[in-house]
Amino acid sequence: MDWRHIGELLAAARANALKTINLCVWTKPNAEMGSFYRSQHELVLVFKAGAGPYRNNVQLGRYGRNRTNVWA
Numbered sequence: 001m002d003w004r005h006i007g008e009l010l011a012a013a014r015a016n017a018l019k020t021i022n023l024c025v026w027t028k029p030n031a032e033m034g035s036f037y038r039s040q041h042e043l044v045l046v047f048k049a050g051a052g053p054y055r056n057n058v059q060l061g062r063y064g065r066n067r068t069n070v071w072a
Contacts, residue, residue, distance in 0.1 A: 001042060001043045001044065001045070002039070002043075003043060006043065006045070009045055010045070013045070013047050016049075017049075018047040018048065018049055019047060019048045019049075020045065020046075020047055021046040021047060021048050022045075022046045022069050023043060023044070023045055023046070023069065024043070024044040024045075024046060024069040024070070024071055025041050025042070025043060025044070025069065025070050025071065026041060026042040026043075026044055026071040026072075027040065027041050027070060027071065027072050028040050028041060028042070044071070
């Protein structure tokens with residue numbers, strides 16, 4: 001997602017009662033086509049629907065599994 005569309009995405013999330021969980025950055029090995037600055041990343045907003053508890057399928061920290069908001 002291009003950074004210029006964050007406002008639209010957040011507005012859509014609010015309209016659908018989604019809770020914002022995190023903003024992740026996917027780093028890419030090569031820069032994309034562009035003009036002055038070329039993006040070498042994508043932004044990924046993470047949302048949660050509903051009032052239920054969070055589900056942790058990854059078992060963070062257990063068995064050496066760690067998760068960050070920077071994806072390569």
